[in-house]
Amino acid sequence: MDVNVFVGILPLYLIAAAFALPVFTLFIKDRRFFEGYGIVAAGIALVISAKVFMDVTREGIQKYYFGGFPPPLGIAYEVDKMGALLGLVASLIVFITTVYSAWFMRVKGVEWYYALLLGIEAGSVGVLYTGDFFNIFVMLEVLSISAYGLVSFYRWRGKSLSASIEYAIVGSVATGLYFLAVVFLYGAFGTLNLADLTAKAMSDGGYVNQWSGGLFGNAVVASAVALALTMWTITFKSAIFPNYFWLPDVVPEAPTPVSAIFVAVAEVLGVYLFVRFMYTVFSPQSLLSGELRTYFLVFLHILGIVSAFIGALVLNIQRDAKKFIAYSTVNQMGFVFMGLTLGTKEGVVAGLYHLLSNSFGEALLFYCVGVAIWLKGRSLTDAGVLRRNPVIAAGLVVGLLNLFGLPPFMGFFSKYMLFKACLDRGYIVSAVLILVITGISLIGYARFLRGLLSGPSEAVRSRNLIVPLIIVAFITAVIVLLGVGFEYVIHYLNGVVKMAFDSGTYAMNGVYPP
Amino acid sequence: MSELIIPYLLTVVFVSFVINLVIALYGIFARPTLVKKIIALTIFSDSLNSLAIFVGYRVVSGRVPAPPVVVNYTSPQGPAQLAKVTVDPLPQALVLTAIVIGLAVTLFMVKVTMQVHRIYGTTSVRKLERIEHGNKGEEDEGVVE
Helix, strand or coil: CCCCHHHHHHHHHHHHHHHHHHHHCCCCCCHHHHHHHHHHHHHHHHHHHHHHHHHHHHHCCEEEEHHHCCCCCCCEEEECHHHHHHHHHHHHHHHHHHHHHHHHCCCCCHHHHHHHHHHHHHHHHHHHHECEHHHHHHHHHHHHHHHHHHHCCCCCCHHHHHHHHHHHHHHHHHHHHHHHHHHHHHHHHCCCEHHHHHHHHHHCCCCCECCCECCCCCHHHHHHHHHHHHHHHHHHHHCCCCCCCHHHHHCCCCCHHHHHHHHHHHHHHHHHHHHHHHHHHCCCCCCCCCHHHHHHHHHHHHHHHHHHHHHHHHHCCCCEHHHHHHHHHHHHHHHHHHHHCCCCHHHHHHHHHHHHHHHHHHHHHHHHHHHHHHHCCCEHHHHHHHHHCHHHHHHHHHHHHHHHCCCCCHHHHHHHHHHHHHHHHCCHHHHHHHHHHHHHHHHHHHHHHHHHHHCCCCCCCCCCCHHHHHHHHHHHHHHHHHHHCHHHHHHHHHHHHHHHHCHHHHHHHHCCCC | CHHHHHHHHHHHHHHHHHHHHHHHHHHHHHCCEHHHHHHHHHHHHHHHHHHHHHHHCCCCCCCCCECCCCCCCCCCHHHHHHHHHECCCHHHHHHHHHHHHHHHHHHHHHHHHHHHHHHHCCCEHHHHHHHHHHCCCCCCCCCCC
16 A cells, blocks of 8 residues: 555644644743744645645545555545645645734734634645545534634624624534435445445446445435535535525624635635535446436536626625625635536636636735725725735735736636636526626626725824735735646646546545555 | 334334424524524434434344444454344444534534623524624724734
8 A cells, every 4th residue: 555644644733733732822822922833834734735736746646544444444535636736725825824814813812713723724634635525524524613713713793703603503504414415325335435435336336345345225316315415515615505695794704814714715625525526426427427417517507607696796785895805705606616517627627727716816805905904994995095005906906807807817717718618518698697797796896996096095003014915915926827827727727627537546546455 | 013113113213303304404594592593403413413323223133233342353254243233333433423523513602602692692693683783883803902
């Protein structure tokens, strides 16, 4: 068994780092120590995830078996290109957010804040790296509990508390339904290993594992029910209609750096799980082929359109900048799901590219708005204060134009690819709707731009802006680079999607002996 | 006789779990009080956990299923023999994990509800909405020392 230790160590290391942090509060009271601890811990995680990313790019799928049990007996971690890429994006955003938080957070009790931040990273990396669908449930809960805690971090603000409890109740129902799906899948397939599940779903009872046996009962019905239940969790995590309502309530009440994590990292997991379950496990060659699968995809395509439409419409009437970004996320995630549900490789490539554009774009907006909040306030016209610092103002302009979709940036190319993929699939109405919805959202983005360009520029407070300036410049550079070099990015994403669609290789790599 | 009764009883148990889930979902989304929502949520997760145990149950003809504990290590056939007469232990392990996670989430929610009650003096979601609609400009974020 050739294993890659870094795959297994990353989630464990992050959980250990998160749990070790409160111990230091016993004898260290200095805020700067905890900021340094968070930055160093997230930085090491970034290095490890970059190492995993390079290994996967060079040598293909990387594995790690906990306790040395051959799969499907123990917990197996299996990272393909999609997991490695999204894991790298997640740990990059978390690292940047940790640095930003050290500048932003000036309240008491930051030690708990950094512990929960590392918990969020552990959960998301665990979901992206694991090859075991019960472990996905555990890691989703690790992520969720940290997220509930971070939303209620300002525990003296009533609004944060009520947003947190609303999110916690709806979130527990969503993860509970995923647990029900796990039980159904286990009852039908007798396994918890994703690769083993893929092999059994592909062969439709022809493949019998020496440990986990073959199929039990009516596996088609069980997997359809399980998939329907999983879709609830996926639409909840990615804020797709009808489960989008929590995002505009929760994101404005969380601390601003955490809002950036919500829109840039937590959203990614829904997309990852969707591609993993719909294209790798229950691929067109699996026992769930045919009409049922098409219904799933068409239904979610319509939900994506509705979601994008609602996001674009409600965007136009927002006054609060953070609520504006939340609805902008709903709009962009609708586009992502329109691409993912086309059922073609081209569509999934477009969806993933748009996801990257959304993650960096929305995170950039939050970093800029955080500066405006420090200097003045959080309404759209308060963004005018950013004119005092041309780099941050330029970053906000780039972020808005990227999300709207203007040529030199990622957003334009991703929307163009999405449009082309819809046309190639024959969904002409969807292709037209992409243009219409983008046109509607123009009003909202233009209002934010007007707030920036013509809002009053007098600051209420003053701060040293060097840290957010560097961060904003860096993410702006990433957006421009990934937009300008889009041919290389698309080429890489083609490889990612090819690997995600290749259920046979995924199954072969996870079952022991191969 | 028992060939008819056992499947009937198992069906009754299954249907009652599903009904329980539906009632719990009603409680979570329709009751206005946070405390009742939390109680409904615990009913929801308990029904899910019982359902998982139910899926792992195996009918062994003629006897009560044995507990899934391997005692006969000496012969290689021991575990294989045992697997024929026991229930499936794996769902129990899953449920154990889910219960522990559920405990953490419930504890967190109870604590937040207490804090909500301390600030607003109520736990009714409708009253909370009315209060929050009243006072808007509460924008002290991040700047509090």
